[in-house]
Amino acid sequence: MKGSTHLAIGTVIGIAAAMYHPFSVHNTALYIAVSAFSALSADLDGNSILSxxxxxxxxxxxxxxxxxxxxxxxxxxxxxxxxxxxxxxxxxxxxxxxxxxxxxxxGMIRNALISAIGGLLMYGGWHFNMNWLIGLGLFIAWAPWLKHRGMTHTVWALCIWGMISYSMEQQLQVDGLMAVATTSYLSHLLADTLTPQGVKWLYPLYKRSIKLRL
Incomplete structure (x- = not known):
């Protein structure tokens, strides 16, 4: 599915979260930014809007x-x-x-540059004592070298994203960030499941793609 579609879905999730929780400009911007980025992050394993x-x-x-x-x-x-x-x-x-x-x-140069960005985020997380930023940097540094629609498109990656976003919510003290980030990441996997290629949700334990055709 196109990156623009994933981005649109993530943005809608962020807007919905901003409407559900007590309004503030800071929190609204954070919900939308986190949800939009989360909806696109699974495609860091290939050429996407982010890269x-x-x-x-x-x-x-x-x-x-x-x-x-x-x-x-x-x-x-x-x-x-x-x-x-x-x-x-x-x-x-x-x-x-x-x-x-x-x-x-x-592609190798692109992957190296993305990994360098992840490395900078890890350093920033270590310097400012932000464990979620270290985890995010590690995810970004690791993802580009994986096969497209491989490990980043699995339930395991979704769990890792949930842990990163939980740590972020605890440190930033903004209710609902974990739910927003995890739901947006999940929306990416669900949307790709509707495509002919499908998603290997349980890879590498189960290597066949799961597809839902409407």
Missing amino acids: SRIGKFSKQIRQLLVWGSLILTSVLTFLFLYDQSFHAEYSIVCLIALLFGFITKE
Whole structure:
């Protein structure tokens, strides 16, 4: 199912929570932000709304590595032919950058960038003593390397998300955050269950996709 559909469902859940609980601008913004992000988080294991910008940036990084190393190779070749000077350190850097640019796929660079963001969140959680932020960072760092519609689309991931959001609710002292986050994550799995590909809810214990066709 399209990311925009998941986002719309999550936003509606956040708005409903804001209407149910005592109103405040801060809490309303928090409900909507948490629900929208939770509804999209299961797709961190692939190219999605959350990672599309990073995917474009990873393509630019790969092109920069390839073209930058080719230009540097041309300069080093010119210097060698012109005055017989050989710069070993620059040549090694150039070779590594060229090999990395040709061998590394754009998806791998995207995954590394997302994992780096997760690492920063983990550091922030450790620095500010926020266990839920550490858990969120770990989830974000781990998810991109998984097969699409694999572990992030299971009941186990839903439980992990519930634990992260429970810790967040306890620390931020905002009632209903766990329910909002968990319901939004669940909505993603339910919506994908309605698609032809289905969802492997109990993977890896049960590896067949579960589908509900309307």
